[in-house]
Amino acid sequence: MENKKSSTHDRELLISRKLNAPVALVWEVWTNPEHIANWWGPDGFTNTISTMDVIPGGEWNLVMHGPDETDYINKSIFKEIIPFKKIVYEHISYPWILATINFEEQGEQTLITWHMLFESAEQFIKVVKTFKADEGLKQNIEKLGVYLTGLNIKSRP
Numbered sequence: 001m002e003n004k005k006s007s008t009h010d011r012e013l014l015i016s017r018k019l020n021a022p023v024a025l026v027w028e029v030w031t032n033p034e035h036i037a038n039w040w041g042p043d044g045f046t047n048t049i050s051t052m053d054v055i056p057g058g059e060w061n062l063v064m065h066g067p068d069e070t071d072y073i074n075k076s077i078f079k080e081i082i083p084f085k086k087i088v089y090e091h092i093s094y095p096w097i098l099a100t101i102n103f104e105e106q107g108e109q110t111l112i113t114w115h116m117l118f119e120s121a122e123q124f125i126k127v128v129k130t131f132k133a134d135e136g137l138k139q140n141i142e143k144l145g146v147y148l149t150g151l152n153i154k155s156r157p
Contacts, residue, residue: 011124013116013134017141021148023105026112027084029147030101039147040064042136054081060089095119095127114141 019026029035033052040047044067051061060076073093080088084103091097096119104111114137118124127133 008117010121011118013118013124013128013137014114015137015141016111016113017145018106019110019112019145019148020108021110021152022108023084023103023110025148025151026103026110026144029144029151030087030103035147037062039143040140041143042132042139043143054078054087056081095123112141112144 029039031052031054033049036052037047037049040062041064046065047062048065049060049062051059053059056078058078060074060078062074064072064074066072074091075093076089076091076099078087078089079098080086084105086103087099087101089099091099098117100115100117102113102115104113116133116137118127
């Protein structure tokens with residue numbers, strides 16, 4: 001029997017990062033549109049979120065505004081939500097992606113593992129070359145870490 005991991009390796013992105021914030025805070029900034037709008041997307045992007053219903057079957061509609069003033073319309077459907085543990089969403093606007101984000105509590109820190117599965121190897125190559133999705137994912141998780149650091153500083157007495 002073929003290992004599922006090996007059958008999709010040519011069409012997936014995976015990044016893990018230990019964040020210096022408790023899992024409850026990381027979950028909050030991931031699931032609250034007022035927070036996620038402040039850090040989502042590659043460097044230089046801003047966001048307008050019209051819908052973010054973080055329940056299975058719920059919609060997530062956002063427009064990412066690029067530094068060149070191009071608007072990128074994104075629509076996703078949440079597939080699985082396990083509070084403080086896991087978010088799975090299907091990005092149904094181009095490009096199709098199944099994203100799984102796992103949150104692992106490690107004391108006052110959180111290990112986040114972000115997996116993106118693309119429809120095909122061809123689409124993966126195109127999206128990485130055209131939109132630099134691999135670099136964008138790295139920038140996204142870096143921006144999340146910086147945003148969390150700012151919140152942690154503000155919350156201290």
